[in-house]
Amino acid sequence: MTHSQLRPPTMADVARQAGVSHQTVSRVLGEHPNVRDETRAKVLRAIEEMGYRRNFSARALATRRxxxxxxxxxxxxxxxxxxxxxxxxxxxxxxxxxxxxxxxxxxxxxxxxxxxxxxxxxxxxxxxxxxxxxxxxxxxxxxxxxxxxxxxxxxxxxxxxxxxxDQNLGARLATGHLLAAGHRRVWHLAGPEYWQEAVDRVDGWRATLEAADVEPPMLLRGDWSPLSGYRAGQELAGWVGRGLTAVFVANDQMALGVLRALREAGVRTPQDVAVAGFDDIPESEFFAPPLTTVRQDxxxxxxxxxxxxxxxxxxxxxxxxxxxxxxPQLVVRASTFPYVPQSGAAPG
Amino acid sequence: MTHSQLRPPTMADVARQAGVSHQTVSRVLGEHPNVRDETRAKVLRAIEEMGYRRNFSARALATRRxxxxxxxxxxxxxxxxxxxxxxxxxxxxxxxxxxxxxxxxxxxxxxxxxxxxxxxxxxxxxxxxxxxxxxxxxxxxxxxxxxxxxxxxxxxxxxxxxxxxDQNLGARLATGHLLAAGHRRVWHLAGPEYWQEAVDRVDGWRATLEAADVEPPMLLRGDWSPLSGYRAGQELAGWVGRGLTAVFVANDQMALGVLRALREAGVRTPQDVAVAGFDDIPESEFFAPPLTTVRQDxxxxxxxxxxxxxxxxxxxxxxxxxxxxxxPQLVVRASTFPYVPQSGAAPG
DNA sequence: CCGTGAATTGTTAGCGCTCACAATGACGTC
DNA sequence: GACGTCATTGTGAGCGCTAACAATTCACGG
Structure with missing residues (x-):
């Protein structure tokens, strides 16, 4: 009432209205214990009436925070x-x-x-x-x-x-899972090499294969996008029947592209080629087929x-x-159902 | 050099170092035109040397911004x-x-x-x-x-x-597209009714059907998640052969779930049932099949x-x-390939 | 009835900046 | 050569708050 609404009320305005000093208002706001209940009530009422809000900048300047x-x-x-x-x-x-x-x-x-x-x-x-x-x-x-x-x-x-x-661990989890499911080799579609996570996943993949005495096959690169996964998937499809039965893809979006490319090439997942991803995006569970992947918290x-x-x-x-x-944590779904080597499946 | 590094330097410190007033420093920083080049250089050098940065709170307090x-x-x-x-x-x-x-x-x-x-x-x-x-x-x-x-x-x-x-327009685009493709009726899987966008999409869908003199079929509800789409898809699968040939799903994630449910029920998309979504998430293009959807900018x-x-x-x-x-804008993909009514396809 | 300490409230200085205005100096004009 | 003008720089007063300290009040025991 005392002031125009052009400028928002200040602590001094509230203090005047409540009949106390501005410092007492500050104490009430700062929840300082030594304020009489009656005084606190007066101040709070004034604050309420005037719609007062503490000024952020002034506060930050004074407190240096x-x-x-x-x-x-x-x-x-x-x-x-x-x-x-x-x-x-x-x-x-x-x-x-x-x-x-x-x-x-x-x-x-x-x-x-x-x-x-x-x-x-x-x-x-x-x-x-x-x-x-x-x-x-x-x-x-x-x-x-x-x-x-x-x-x-x-x-x-x-x-x-x-x-x-721990990206390395995630990659080992996925690759190890595929190996354990009976695949002799595991291919890898990696992310861009200037991403640390992509590098770590490649390392984990390679280490797992080498620990199992398997020569790592050719490495493929994508850019995390479904489209790049699709392109890589088309290339991968050409290797089916020549030793390719399992792919660890560095993220779920690319894995989606791979799945589509394989499907279009008449390659079945997981019967012909198992696919694992990384991230566990909400969609992964509903891919065709549902995607085995590595969940990050x-x-x-x-x-x-x-x-x-x-x-x-x-x-x-x-x-x-x-x-x-x-x-991270491995989430197993249908895209890597236990692999049973089929007679005549690997003519190479 | 003059000051300890305990407190960051202030404008006054810089001014002293440069041999000018704090206001001149402020002018240099504020890119005020009336500062002699020589003076500006002195100030900038001092700023550089001392690693000075303007204090946000003080500035905000003074400018009220x-x-x-x-x-x-x-x-x-x-x-x-x-x-x-x-x-x-x-x-x-x-x-x-x-x-x-x-x-x-x-x-x-x-x-x-x-x-x-x-x-x-x-x-x-x-x-x-x-x-x-x-x-x-x-x-x-x-x-x-x-x-x-x-x-x-x-x-x-x-x-x-x-x-x-314009959600209503988006829904009319999608529903109209399905109608134009030859479908007699278009079903709808909606989002939660406490979402305005869900309501608008339902309205647009219903209006389009009514304008074409078609009785809107039963409305299904989901919660935007792929899982809810999957559940609805299972229900929808039961209506195939009883007049269901096209579904407009209120978002792409649910559409993904619908696609999976249909696939599992042996229903082909788009041959048996066409599906359209909403949002055009990056994954939609790689769904099985690629999803027709409405893109929002x-x-x-x-x-x-x-x-x-x-x-x-x-x-x-x-x-x-x-x-x-x-x-919004309609993006047509394989999930709604032009529909050709097949003889004997609708026994009802 | 006064001293004592705790509880409560008020007073005074900044925090570091910008704004408005004052002061200075250089320059050109009549 | 005094004077107005413009470019350049300096001075002082806040912006609205908190922190430190000072002042006041109150309860209570001796």
């Missing part, structure tokens, strides 16, 4: 990053932090650096970088920033605190990342090379 | 919301704004209200609510907030500025939403009921 975290990500429409992002925000919110996101189309030193600058100007107290591309790892290590940064999906190699799903990734970042911010953890690893 | 927008969304791992979110952030960044996101598991009056409060405390200048649930519309209308809010996906009914894809939704919100913030547009509608 914004309680805001930044996230840099690329390709946030993919299932993995999107799930991670969701979990990240949820975990941050539980700790009283807000999350500002910058989504990049491509992750290069320049775009990453620009994103970090932007978040820095936005006052974030720390940043999570969902940066599975290898280039990002070095960029992250060399870039100067005035706040802690936690990397996700970069692998544990770099000198940066990071949280990772993105919720855990999000929680652990936030926990690590907050430790770094609060100085609870030395900024050294903290590494968190999360174990 | 945070240049931060908020986004409230639910279910951000779905393709549609994830794509919208991505486009939103990109468009906001182009305008020099940062985006803070709050992702909810469920959208109710309480959660929405809490999210808006949170963003408000975070100092956002405006909010985009990706709120396709009908309950959210009312909540948005009745909730008090000190900043403009733009709704996305709520339909244009509510008294809130909003941006929407999420990038446009993002851009238009940001443009509208900024108009509101800058006061360029009256806060009345501004509505933006975006047209």
């Amino acid at each position: 914004t309680r805001t975290l930044g996230v840099v990500a690329s390709n946030t429409t993919l299932y993995g990053p999107a799930s991670t992002l969701f979990a990240l925000e949820e975990a941050a919110r539980a700790e009283g932090y807000l999350v500002s996101t910058v989504s990049l189309r491509r992750l290069t030193v320049e775009t990453l650096s620009e994103a970090l600058d932007r978040l820095s100007e936005g006052g974030v107290e720390g940043v999570i970088a969902i940066a599975p591309q290898r280039s990002a790892v070095e960029a992250l290590a060399e870039l100067r920033h005035p706040f802690p940064v936690v990397a996700v999906g970069t692998g544990s190699g770099a000198g940066v605190p990071s949280v990772n799903v 993105f919720a855990a990734v999000g929680k652990r990342s936030i926990a690590l970042l907050l430790d770094l911010i609060e100085g609870r953890t030395p900024s050294g090379t903290s590494q968190v690893t999360i174990e | 945070t240049r931060t927008l908020g986004v409230v969304a639910s279910n951000t791992t779905l393709y549609g919301p994830a794509s919208t979110l991505f486009a939103l952030e990109e468009a906001a960044r182009a305008e020099g704004y940062l985006v803070s996101t709050v992702s909810l598991r469920r959208l109710t009056v309480e959660t929405l209200s809490e999210a808006l409060d949170r963003l408000s405390e975070g100092g956002v200048e405006g909010v985009i609510a990706i709120a396709p649930q009908r309950s959210a519309v009312e909540a948005l209308a009745e909730l008090r907030h000190p900043f403009p809010v733009v709704a996305v996906g709520t339909g244009s009914g509510a008294g809130v500025p909003s941006v929407n894809v 999420f990038a446009a939704v993002g851009k238009r939403s940001i443009a509208l919100l900024l108009d509101l913030i800058e006061g360029r547009t009256p806060s009345g009921t501004s509505q933006v509608t975006i047209e």
Whole structure:
């Protein structure tokens, strides 16, 4: 009543209305114990009446804390990053932090650096970088920033605190499963080699074969998209009958493309060729046939990342090379039904 | 050199180092034209040397602008919301704004209200609510907030500025396509009735049938998930041979489940039953068979939403009921190949 | 009835920046 | 050669809040 509604009310306005000092208002809002109930009630009533809201910037300036975290990500429409992002925000919110996101189309030193600058100007107290591309790892290590940064999906190699799903283990799980099902060799359709996760999955696949004394067959590359999987699948179809009975595909979307290509070529899954994927996207269970795949716990990734970042911010953890690893899990479905070598199936 | 690195350098520190006043530093940073080149260089050098960065909170306090927008969304791992979110952030960044996101598991009056409060405390200048649930519309209308809010996906009914894809049109496109392909009736598997988009799609479907003098068949309901599509598909399979030749499914994920159920029941797509979906997720092209669907331009939704919100913030547009509608597009693929009524195919 | 300490409230300085205005100096004009 | 003009730089006052400290009040025992 005392003031026009042009400018939102300040703490001083509330204090005047309630007949106390602004500091008492601050105490009520800050839930300081030493405020008389009667006084608190007066203040709360005034706040309610005037529709007062604490000014974020003034508060942040005085406390030197914004309680805001930044996230840099690329390709946030993919299932993995999107799930991670969701979990990240949820975990941050539980700790009283807000999350500002910058989504990049491509992750290069320049775009990453620009994103970090932007978040820095936005006052974030720390940043999570969902940066599975290898280039990002070095960029992250060399870039100067005035706040802690936690990397996700970069692998544990770099000198940066990071949280990772054990991709190598996931690949071993999938490849081992196919081997155990009776396949003599397992082919692999990999992701782009500038993705750390793709590299780790190739390593896990190769290691499993070598441990079983199997010569790894030709490696195929895709770009994670169903289309690239489709193209690779057409190539794979040409190897059926010449020793190809099982394929481990580096993600579910490409696996979908492979399945379609095989189907179109008259190759049956899993009878002729078994296919396993990686990610366990919600659709995988309903592919034709339902896809055996490796599930990653993105919720855990999000929680652990936030926990690590907050430790770094609060100085609870030395900024050294903290590494968190999360174990993936094999999900077996119809696309890899136990293989029974059929007489005459392998003329090669 | 002059100061310890305990506290980050302030503008005054830079000014001292460069031998100018803090205001000159501010001018250089603000790209004010009236600064001598020589002076500018001195200041920039000092900034570089000291690793100075402007303090976000102080700046925001003085200018009364945070240049931060908020986004409230639910279910951000779905393709549609994830794509919208991505486009939103990109468009906001182009305008020099940062985006803070709050992702909810469920959208109710309480959660929405809490999210808006949170963003408000975070100092956002405006909010985009990706709120396709009908309950959210009312909540948005009745909730008090000190900043403009733009709704996305709520339909244009509510008294809130909003941006929407014309769901009704999309449904008419899909249903009309099936009718034109020779099908006498088109069934519909709808989304949850508390989603506005689901309701609009049902309306469009029904209107198209009625305009063609066709009695709408029984309506089926799912929850957008492939699993619910699978269950509905099993039910639909029972109607094959009794007049069911075409189904319009309210989203691609459910369509995937329908395809699988039909396949398992020995029903061929599209020869026995044609299936159309909605969304055009990246996987749709590789389903078995590739799915006819309705594509929504999420990038446009993002851009238009940001443009509208900024108009509101800058006061360029009256806060009345501004509505933006975006047209979807039919994508025809193999799942609805032209239907040729087969003699003896319909014993009923 | 006053001293004592705890509970409660008020006062004063900033936090680091931008804005409005003042001051300075260089330049050209009549 | 005094004066107005423009470009350039400096000064002072907040923006709205919290933190530290000061002041006041109150209950209670001696």
